[in-house]
Every structure is written in C-alpha cells, then in structure tokens.
Amino acid sequence: MARSTHVRRPATLASLAAELGVSRTTVSNAYNRPDQLSPELRRRVLETARRLGYPGPDPVARSLRTRKAGAVGLLLTENLSYAFRDPAALGFLEGLALACEGAGQGLHLVPVNPEREDVASVHRAGVDGFVVYSVPDDDPHLAAVLSRPVPTVVADQPRVDGVDRVGIDDRGAITALAGRLIALGHRRVGVICMRLARDRNDGFVTVERADSAHFHVQRARLAGLADAFGGVGVDWSRVPVVERFDHSVASGASAAAQLLDADPHVTALVCTSDILALGALAEARRRGLRVPQDLTVTGFDGIADAERVGLTTVRQPVLEKGRAAGKLLLASPDPTRPREITLDTEFVPGATAAPPRTAEERWFGP
Amino acid sequence: MARSTHVRRPATLASLAAELGVSRTTVSNAYNRPDQLSPELRRRVLETARRLGYPGPDPVARSLRTRKAGAVGLLLTENLSYAFRDPAALGFLEGLALACEGAGQGLHLVPVNPEREDVASVHRAGVDGFVVYSVPDDDPHLAAVLSRPVPTVVADQPRVDGVDRVGIDDRGAITALAGRLIALGHRRVGVICMRLARDRNDGFVTVERADSAHFHVQRARLAGLADAFGGVGVDWSRVPVVERFDHSVASGASAAAQLLDADPHVTALVCTSDILALGALAEARRRGLRVPQDLTVTGFDGIADAERVGLTTVRQPVLEKGRAAGKLLLASPDPTRPREITLDTEFVPGATAAPPRTAEERWFGP
DNA sequence: AATTGGTTCTGAACCGTTACGGTCAATCCA
DNA sequence: TGGATTGACCGTAACGGTTCAGAACCAATT
Structure with missing residues (x-):
C-alpha cells in the first residue's frame, strides 16, 4: 500500500480535502492552526493524510503563498x-x-x-x-x-x-599593530598579503595594485600599513609587498622566501593573515632565522593555531x-x-615581535 | 525613480507583460529561452524590466511550477x-x-x-x-x-x-587497528568514545549502553573493538570504556584522566576519534607518561593535527x-x-603505538 | 495554388498552498 | 429572550511563474 502511493500521483492538500469531504482551508488549518478546527476533525485529517501518504503541505507552495522561504x-x-x-x-x-x-x-x-x-x-x-x-x-x-x-x-x-554591513576596522587595527612595530624600531619591513583581485598574481605588488585591490579587507589592511609606516617617513612605495593567490601556510612560506630573497635586510614580515604568518614562521625556521630575535613576524585574525605558537597578531571576533x-x-x-556594526579587535602581543637587530648584531651577534 | 519601485507593489512577470503588451509566455521566454523570441523583442523586454525594477522570475514561483528547488x-x-x-x-x-x-x-x-x-x-x-x-x-x-x-x-x-547510503567500514577498520595492538601484545586496554546517545553521560559505559548506542558510528567502532579483543580472550565487559558528550580535546584529556585513575594498569588507550586521542596524549604528557613507551594511544579519522603529532590512527576519506x-x-x-558506497580506510601506523611495558619495566625501567 | 517548414508569439491550464472575509449554529449573559 | 460572542468551517482569490499545444505569419518548395 505504501508503495502504491509512490507510483500514483502524490496526494495534495486538495486531494486530501476531497477525500475527507472538507475544504482545503480546513486541511491547511489542521497543519498550521490546530485551534481553528475541532480536535476530532484534526485527528481524522492527520490520519487520512497518513493513509494516503500525504507528507504535509508542500514547502515551496507554502513559500510562494506566504512569501517566506525560511x-x-x-x-x-x-x-x-x-x-x-x-x-x-x-x-x-x-x-x-x-x-x-x-x-x-x-x-x-x-x-x-x-x-x-x-x-x-x-x-x-x-x-x-x-x-x-x-x-x-x-x-x-x-x-x-x-x-x-x-x-x-x-x-x-x-x-x-x-x-x-558588519565588519571590523581593518585599517585602524593594522595601523595600531604597525605602530607597535614602529615603536620597537622597525623601519625596514616586508608585507605578505592575500590575493588582491580576481586575477592571479603570485609576486610583488605595485602601489597601484594595492590601492585598487578588489578585496576590501586586503585593501584596507594595506592602506593601514601605508598609514602607519608612511607616517614615520618610510617610503611606502619602496616597501616590498608580496601577494599570494592561494591562502595557505605553504603560500605564506613561499611568499616569505621570495621576499627575504629579494630583500634580506627586512627586519619584520607583516602578514595580512595568520595563515600566511604561520608560513612565514616556517620559512624563517627553515632559514635558521630566530623569531623574534632575527626576524619579527606578525599576523592578523587571531586563529587558534596562531595563539598556539604565540604569534603577534590582531584578534578579531569572527x-x-x-x-x-x-x-x-x-x-x-x-x-x-x-x-x-563595527566589532572591536584586540592586539595580541604574542612573542614573535621584538626590536630589530642592529647591523652590528646581525654580523657579530648580540 | 529606482526608489519608487521599492515603494509600490513590485513588478511581476505579468505586470511586465502588460506594460509591454505581450503575453506572459513571451516574457518568461525572454529569460529562460532566448531562442524562442526575436532578439529585438527580448532586448525590449529586458530593458523594460530594468526600467520597472523587475528582478527577474521569482525563484519560489518557478520552483513550484518546475518542481525543482535547486x-x-x-x-x-x-x-x-x-x-x-x-x-x-x-x-x-x-x-x-x-x-x-x-x-x-x-x-x-x-x-x-x-x-x-x-x-x-x-x-x-x-x-x-x-x-x-x-x-x-x-x-x-x-x-x-x-x-x-x-x-x-x-x-x-x-x-x-x-x-x-555512504560510509566506511567503521567496525572492520577499528578491528584491524585493534589487531595491531593485539599483535604488539596489548591485552589490558581502555577505550574513550564520543557520546553514544542523546542523553549526556560523561563517564563509564555499560555493555548495554555501548550495544544500544544511538550513534551508528560509535556503536560500530565499539563493536569492532569488542570483536578484536573478545577474539583473543579479553573479557570485553571488563574493558573500561569512558564516554564524553562534548567532542573536544579537553574532553579526551579528562576522559583519559578518569580512565587512568580508575585503572592505572591499562597499556593502551583506544580512542574512537583523533580529537579525543589528542586529548589523551595531552593527559599522558601531563602525567609524565611517555608515549608510546609507557602508554599507547590511538585515534580514528586521520585529521591533519593527528598526522602532525604522528598519531597511530585510521584515516578515512572524509x-x-x-x-x-x-x-x-x-x-x-x-x-x-x-x-x-563504502569507502576505503587506511591504517596509519604513526608513532604512538608500541608494545606494552612489562610489569618489571614499569617499576624498574626498560 | 497548395504544401511545407520555420519563426514568433499567444491562451489557458496548472503547480499546491494560504490569506481573507465570510457563514452558520451553538453558547453566553443580563 | 434577544443580542452579542464564540467555535468550526468554507469559498474565493491570489501567490508568480512555466509549459504545451497551437495560431498567425511569411518564405520557400512542390
């Protein structure tokens, strides 16, 4: 019996009403407004529904009528x-x-x-x-x-x-973080960021590309860094910024490698996400650079793994x-x-930021 | 102009057709079957739609008619x-x-x-x-x-x-894993599992509860362990099984603690998930137990963190x-x-399983 | 001149439900 | 006892589309 219902045309509210000899409204009420009909009739409706294999009001038809999709x-x-x-x-x-x-x-x-x-x-x-x-x-x-x-x-x-709209003050938050680095003495920094547009560009970023980035968050964070470092006389157009299309730890590592190869004198790597920063940390380790003594690394987001390794970062309430x-x-x-709604962020000091080594220290040790 | 459309009743296919003096069918075709009307008319339809702020066919109404929700x-x-x-x-x-x-x-x-x-x-x-x-x-x-x-x-x-249905052979996979432990010499083991039913039971599990667990996966894995250890003469009803409602590393740790407190002589902790196993590892470390020399710990799933710490486990293609x-x-x-569809699983030897220490070793070192 | 074929458009049926505004009889209250 | 209230149910009109079998028209073929 149950099988046959699958074969023949499935029951509808109307067919159920016809079978029971009541109006469609009443059947509808049996499901949606139990107080609108007698318990006895409602019981009959529901039982007949079961017998006919009627699965209850069709959600799409209901949505059309009520103008609510849920x-x-x-x-x-x-x-x-x-x-x-x-x-x-x-x-x-x-x-x-x-x-x-x-x-x-x-x-x-x-x-x-x-x-x-x-x-x-x-x-x-x-x-x-x-x-x-x-x-x-x-x-x-x-x-x-x-x-x-x-x-x-x-x-x-x-x-x-x-x-x-909901978001955070990406620009302000990273400006504050950069402020810490500046206070520590960093002037020669490199930046690693996520993809800035829909096209792939695994490599250095021009100022124009950074300014016209299609991803709001990345654009804002880069702008925040420009604010901070530009504010202390650093020529932002000379700060190396490396972009990666894929957002992964491996990408962060390769970006760090590319950046350190191009400019071995940077004292800090500022990353626009923790994931990228974790990669940068890995690359630093691979090169035998101690963090933070030899190199400062910072992230953004405040993910669990970042906390685990003590990354200096900004935590946002995702x-x-x-x-x-x-x-x-x-x-x-x-x-x-x-x-x-703009949610608050919090600077996480962590343990991957320290004053830059002086040139002497670089060569002769602290 | 655009504003006013939001105020008045929104345009529909029918109102658009009326405005254009064509049939609803034609408007529908303009959206769904461009080849059914002249390019010129289609252009007019689409342009009028834009002018009237008609956002295109309503998805719910379409779903009702086509019987496809997408x-x-x-x-x-x-x-x-x-x-x-x-x-x-x-x-x-x-x-x-x-x-x-x-x-x-x-x-x-x-x-x-x-x-x-x-x-x-x-x-x-x-x-x-x-x-x-x-x-x-x-x-x-x-x-x-x-x-x-x-x-x-x-x-x-x-x-x-x-x-x-799609799944894996939970029972067989964990039986195989248990077989490895048995081959290593483990006979006195403890089990840590996820919640078995909808009620909360943070503690030891009776055989009845394990057998009647409402979660298929957990039930199957426990049954697989019963198969393996029962097969070599271990009295399954005496094997301590600790259940945790929350599935977290912390839960795994507390379960391990509870189990080791109750039976300090277990040589292996078999966990029904990697998350729990990670917690067990943490608890072992806290107690100064070396893994795998002093204690064997195994998991299930093959998550990234498990691989990172070299957990002995079963990898499944999630x-x-x-x-x-x-x-x-x-x-x-x-x-x-x-x-x-039953997908294959793979035993991951890892580095957290080893032969149990003998009683002498326990007291006098290896 | 009649047939064929192709394009372009139309009319009406249908998808399955709920909102709205009732009707009708029974009950209540003073 | 009569008017108001309540409970139980119903009929109609949407809701906003898609679909299919043609109609109308025109050009090309027989």
Whole structure:
C-alpha cells in the first residue's frame, strides 16, 4: 500500500480535502492552526493524510503563498574550499549558522561556479535575504544579489548604499599593530598579503595594485600599513609587498622566501593573515632565522593555531561577526537607515615581535 | 525613480507583460529561452524590466511550477557548532558542498533547534533531496526527512530501507587497528568514545549502553573493538570504556584522566576519534607518561593535527565521503535498488603505538 | 495554388498552498 | 429572550511563474 502511493500521483492538500469531504482551508488549518478546527476533525485529517501518504503541505507552495522561504542565502567567495579551510571564514560561517539556527531559519549556501560567471544561481535561490561575505568588489554575484528585492547584509565588504554591513576596522587595527612595530624600531619591513583581485598574481605588488585591490579587507589592511609606516617617513612605495593567490601556510612560506630573497635586510614580515604568518614562521625556521630575535613576524585574525605558537597578531571576533550578520538580517530591516556594526579587535602581543637587530648584531651577534 | 519601485507593489512577470503588451509566455521566454523570441523583442523586454525594477522570475514561483528547488538539504546533528569544529564533519561538509557547487545546486543547512524537538524546519525546507549526516538513529528529524517524498542519502548512519547510503567500514577498520595492538601484545586496554546517545553521560559505559548506542558510528567502532579483543580472550565487559558528550580535546584529556585513575594498569588507550586521542596524549604528557613507551594511544579519522603529532590512527576519506553523498543524491536516483558506497580506510601506523611495558619495566625501567 | 517548414508569439491550464472575509449554529449573559 | 460572542468551517482569490499545444505569419518548395 505504501508503495502504491509512490507510483500514483502524490496526494495534495486538495486531494486530501476531497477525500475527507472538507475544504482545503480546513486541511491547511489542521497543519498550521490546530485551534481553528475541532480536535476530532484534526485527528481524522492527520490520519487520512497518513493513509494516503500525504507528507504535509508542500514547502515551496507554502513559500510562494506566504512569501517566506525560511532561509537565508550566503554568498561566499568563488572558491568554496577556501572558505572551509580558512579559520576566519569558518568562524564567520559558524556564527551565521548559529544565528540562523536560533531563528529557525535555514542557511542556503549559494553555489558559485568558479568557471563561468554564472549568476543564475543567485536568481534561483529561494531565500528571504542574503549575506555576502568577503567577495571582490566587482563580483557579478554581488551585483546579482543586490538586484534581488530582499534584505541583504554585507560582511567584510565595502559599504553599499542602503545595505546593512558588519565588519571590523581593518585599517585602524593594522595601523595600531604597525605602530607597535614602529615603536620597537622597525623601519625596514616586508608585507605578505592575500590575493588582491580576481586575477592571479603570485609576486610583488605595485602601489597601484594595492590601492585598487578588489578585496576590501586586503585593501584596507594595506592602506593601514601605508598609514602607519608612511607616517614615520618610510617610503611606502619602496616597501616590498608580496601577494599570494592561494591562502595557505605553504603560500605564506613561499611568499616569505621570495621576499627575504629579494630583500634580506627586512627586519619584520607583516602578514595580512595568520595563515600566511604561520608560513612565514616556517620559512624563517627553515632559514635558521630566530623569531623574534632575527626576524619579527606578525599576523592578523587571531586563529587558534596562531595563539598556539604565540604569534603577534590582531584578534578579531569572527564568530561574533557571523552572528551579528545573521541578527542584522533577521531583525526587521529598516530600509530608511541601513545599519552598520563595527566589532572591536584586540592586539595580541604574542612573542614573535621584538626590536630589530642592529647591523652590528646581525654580523657579530648580540 | 529606482526608489519608487521599492515603494509600490513590485513588478511581476505579468505586470511586465502588460506594460509591454505581450503575453506572459513571451516574457518568461525572454529569460529562460532566448531562442524562442526575436532578439529585438527580448532586448525590449529586458530593458523594460530594468526600467520597472523587475528582478527577474521569482525563484519560489518557478520552483513550484518546475518542481525543482535547486538545492539539497543537509541535516546535521543537533549541535551545529559541533559540526563546524569537528574536522571530520567539516571535511564531509566541504566535500558535499563541492559536489553541490559542481552541479549548480545550493546547499541548504536545515536548522535544528537543540531545545525543542521541532521537526517543522524539515518540512519547511524547499529542497530536492536530503543528506543526513551522523544523527542519532532515533532522531525525529531523520524520521521527518524520510517522510518527505524526496530522494535521500544517509552518511555515517545505519542502512535505511530504500535509501542510498555512504560510509566506511567503521567496525572492520577499528578491528584491524585493534589487531595491531593485539599483535604488539596489548591485552589490558581502555577505550574513550564520543557520546553514544542523546542523553549526556560523561563517564563509564555499560555493555548495554555501548550495544544500544544511538550513534551508528560509535556503536560500530565499539563493536569492532569488542570483536578484536573478545577474539583473543579479553573479557570485553571488563574493558573500561569512558564516554564524553562534548567532542573536544579537553574532553579526551579528562576522559583519559578518569580512565587512568580508575585503572592505572591499562597499556593502551583506544580512542574512537583523533580529537579525543589528542586529548589523551595531552593527559599522558601531563602525567609524565611517555608515549608510546609507557602508554599507547590511538585515534580514528586521520585529521591533519593527528598526522602532525604522528598519531597511530585510521584515516578515512572524509571529503570524498561528502562528495560521494552529493553525487549519489544528484545522480538520477534509482528507487528500486538503493545504492551503497563504502569507502576505503587506511591504517596509519604513526608513532604512538608500541608494545606494552612489562610489569618489571614499569617499576624498574626498560 | 497548395504544401511545407520555420519563426514568433499567444491562451489557458496548472503547480499546491494560504490569506481573507465570510457563514452558520451553538453558547453566553443580563 | 434577544443580542452579542464564540467555535468550526468554507469559498474565493491570489501567490508568480512555466509549459504545451497551437495560431498567425511569411518564405520557400512542390
């Protein structure tokens, strides 16, 4: 019997109503408003539903009628695996998922085909709103999201007119960190950063490229460094900046190698993420450079592994950021005045920063 | 002008058609079948759409008509944060996300309210199928998923009639690992496992509880250990098994402490996950026990941190598992013969297993 | 001149549900 | 006893699309 229901046309609210001789409204009420019909009738409805193999109101039809999908769309950067391997992104995802769960909303990961610029998936997503996390400024998917008539929250992205936003003060935070290095005496530094645009450029970065970076976060952090070092008379255009497309420890190591090969006299490597900094640490170790005596290394994010090795870095509340994005989206949106949440960051002194060795020390030991 | 569209009732396919003086079909075709109308008319349609602020066909209405939601539902265990912190679960999630992305399907994380047994979220999810990952056998959400008339794949779960499944041979794999320990001479062992049921039990586990565990994976692994040690005459009912509700390194450490306090003579700690094993290693270190000379510790999963410390364990292809689940679901399902994929595992010798010390060695050194 | 074929567009049916505004009888209150 | 209230249920009209079988038209072929 149960088998046959799979063969024949599946039951609907209407067919169930017909079978019972009641109106569709009543069947609907049996599921959604038990107080609107007698317990006895409701029991009959539910029992008949079971007998006919009716699985309950169709979620899509319900969504159409109620204009609620019960889900939040999440637009991540083009490479999904990136998000799953980056602790900061993961923390954000977790926070967002928690917020959604708390509100009983689903979280719909929008598929982004890395190959084609296929924006259709954004249009196809049946969601009540979008969260956009750290995509390039010119990402067509972002544009597609903004064209949809649903509330949106951007995170780790530049401001968008009429759209809520959550983030941190990337620029200020890294300026403060750089201030510490400056106070320690560092003037000759190198920078290692994540990818700045959608095209691949594993190597040195021109000032123009840094200024026009398509990733808000990286652009802001580089600008913060320019602020700090420029402020003490360092010629920012001469500071070596090495970019890596892949965000991995190995990338950080190879970037450090490239940078130290090109300029062995840098006293500090400032990395725009902890992951990259961990790679830089590995490369320093490989070269027999002691950290922090011979070389200062700093990161950004405050991930667990960084804490484990005592990295000097900036901690940002990634989970809280995700949660805030979710709350912002799920709270009744106010289109007249887009809200903006900037979360606090915290400098983590760590143990990988120290005053630079003097030239004499370099050659003759401390 | 653009503002006003937000105020008045938003444009629909029908209103757009009316404005243009064409049929709804034609507008629909402009979006979905460009070859069905003249380029000129299509241009006009799209331009008018822009002018009227029409964001393109509504995804929900389209889903209702086409009976395709373009998304896959994922049912995870009740505690979302758990999934985001467990590398094995994360690997599965990544693999599944990749499979979905490759097929242009969204991935809809179903919210599971840990408080109430609220199954409504399962009924509300507009998806074309479900993946159920490692939930308790008696989880009402699982039952709700099975009641929905969509294809389903279970992973790390017991077989369900008529439902595709993907997993590994947990029982066989851990039996093999135990065989190595037995060959090394271990007979007096302790076991540390993850939670076995939905209720909290941080402490020792009775044979009944182990046998009736609600989590398939844990049950299978314990059964595998019973097979192996029972096979060489060890009285399984006397083997101490300690359970922890939270799956964390700290839990592993406290479980190890509890176990070693209760039975200081165990020569090996067999853990049902690497995370727990890492905790056991930490506790051993804290007690000044050398691993593997004084104590053998083994894990399960083959996570990156385990490899880093040279843990003796079993590696399972978690990413591949997720990907396989996605492929199985997205491939045209064959309801007549549910498919089952069992992925291979690999024993990782590592460096945390060695022959037990003899009693003399214990007291007088090797 | 009739047939064929191709393009372009239309009309009507359908997808499965819920919101809204009722009706009708039974019950309550003074 | 009569008017108001309450409980239980119903009919209709959306919700916003897609689809399929044609209609209308024109050009090319027989």
